[in-house]
Amino acid sequence: MSEAAATLSGPVEEIDIRELDDIIENQFGNDKENLIMILQAIQRRYNYLPRPALTYLAPKIGVPFSKIYGVATFYATFSLEPRGRNIISICLGTACHVRGGERIRERITDSLKIKDGETTPDGRFTLESVRCIGCCSLGPVIKINEDMHGRIGTDEVEKVLNQYE
Amino acid sequence: MKIASAKDLEKIRKAYAPSLYHPEGIKINVGMASCGIAAGALEAFEKAVEAFEDDDRINVCRTGCIGFCEVEPLVEILADGRPRVLYKNITADKIIEAVEDYQNGASKKKWILGQMRDPRCVLEDDLGNPIDKIEPIEGIPFLEDVPFYKNQVKVALRNCGYIDPDEIDAYIAKKGYLAFIDALHNQEPKKIIETIKDSGLRGRGGGGFPTGIKWATAAKHYGDRYIICNADEGDPGAYMDRSILEGDPHSVLEGMLIAGYAIGSRQGYIYVRNEYPLAVKRLLTAIKQAESYGLLGDNIAGSDFSFHIKISTGAGAFVCGESTALMASLEGKVGRPRAKYVHTVEKGFRESPTNLNNVETYANVPAIVLKGAGWYAGMGTEHSKGTKVFSLVGKIQNTGLVEVPMGASLKQIVFDIGGGVPKKKKFKAVQTGGPSGGCIPERFLDLPVDYQKLAEVGSIMGSGGMIVMDQDTCMVDVARYFLDFLKEESCGQCNPCREGIKQMLDILTSICQGNGKDGDIELLEELGAMVQKFSLCGLGTSAPNPVLTTILYFRDEYEQHIHDKKCCAGVCKELFHYEIDAEACTGCQVCFRKCPQDAVSGEKKKTHSIDQTKCIKCGICYEGCKFDAIKIC
Structure with a gap:
């Protein structure tokens, strides 16, 4: 098993409490109204929402863990599982859809053998679909990490994916 | 420096305006909204900055999006006494050449979208055209005559693509904040609300509720009133709010300030979609700048009025565009809508009177206050103004x-x-x-x-x-697409929406897969009427619209899917196959080379054929054929 795969299936994430305190207290003042932005900050740090971070967060802001879990599962951006090194966001907004976005998604799923929301066993890619990133003039669009790939043809998918390790 | 009066604004305007219209040397404006950046504007910008670093006569700047996304990156080049020329498709490899071309008299006509006749926005029309004495370049059309721009009237987008969104002085140079300062010093809150009412402005987020009436009702209720800007632009295919926030964030802040003063609020929130990081960044910069000028904060411009604006980001939930869900989300909760027996203008965010408008609505407000309700109401139709x-x-x-x-x-x-x-x-x-x-x-x-x-x-x-x-869009598939979207985005708390949408989606999916049967269309209509009538919030009550209108106007396509098992648009895979038209095929071998399944066979210059058992209908051959020889059957 590769190292990356070991981390993915691996046990509990090591959590640095000082880092969490910095997010929860210093940046967001222990305010429960900031819950969504706190979760976003935690996800930015760990690439997902590790459970120990959420159990630590609950008493700090006075919101039961069950409610935090509710928020974390309600909003599409949050992931409770570790994600891959590269995040593919395929835009399935209407403009991309009518310009063949679905076919691009099929090429990616065929090529990587993963479905929406899944991560490749080697931890290289996570596939996520998003609804419109507002770059409709470039549709169909895929975003890999922060790079935008616009007007992509079905036959160009492999070439684009090969740019990422 | 703190701004206390209209005179202070005028001073800034006079100091900054020359750099907008009569810059020293050459000024290069690169359109850098998200759409431009995705098309390569950032690389072009960096290339130009690097190349002209040591050249004092050339100044590289950024602006928002001027709207014509198809030909981005768009780069405007201007110099004092010379016409302003807008170059299209200027990627990093072309920007230096474009600048050289401008210096040599702008002869690369194919690269040029047009030259500007008048760079003023609607608020500046009393100032006179600053470039009317400049001799235009022959053979280049005026931007105002290009079909794309010809019939446009820019009010909400008045500054997008014309100014640097990160410069408050640029906004002030376009008469920004003048409406607010004038309202604050010279107008009673009630009068402002009357102006907004008389203008006929209606909510631009979708509902179309009269803005003035909303403001008046919010102002009537007691408590800590809140002003919220809905920037959770979730409709796929709509990005006007993103463009305004990225291209002219101060217009939204000013609109909110005027609303805050008119309604009697001290606190505003902007709820921005998580997918718009650049908009958040530019808003944060704009808020900081407004605070440093004393336009946001306590005792603004020496008055009793205090107003603060905070930004909150969403986390990917379409339903949060609905006002009650948005307010729940703003409180850090799950974004579920509630029934509106009590309206949010009475009890909204934190159970207090809350006025929520959309980005575009706020961007219109300063223009209306400055130019008057009559001016705005003079545009549009009987019930839809502006x-x-x-x-x-x-x-x-x-x-x-x-x-x-x-x-x-x-x-x-x-x-x-x-x-x-x-x-x-x-x-x-x-x-x-x-x-x-x-x-x-x-x-x-x-x-x-x-x-x-x-x-x-x-x-x-x-x-x-x-x-x-x-013709390549299948209307049944479009209906299925929207329901699939809404099934994912339904918050799930009311049955008609949660179950009804799912049932309708199941029927549509089976039609698209070739398993449609008699009575499916009628069942969809029946279910649609039920979901419309009994859902709790706007998401559910409007969810069947795409299905019902496609049935109404494209019933024949539904029937072809159900009875003939055919999808003429070539989208529903079980209902069509590709064939090569022997007469049109030139044997160029493009499809042969591109097919990922090796399903195409045929020798060079001889008619090709497709092995249907191997074909996965990925459409690569259909998209790639230059001779229209691949037919949908």
């Missing part, structure tokens, strides 16, 4: 953002401004209003676009997305 921004996307030649007076016809917008459908394909429908809207067929192209007329044909204005569809 202008509206639309995003023209999908199968259209000129993708981009356009702002036209209400009442412009669909034909004017899609064909005159948008340039129609590309690749000589046939126009089929235009979808308005996002997942809550409907698909409007060709026979209604003369329809004047306003709130009422769109409702009459079963669609809605929505936030202004217009997705154009052509």
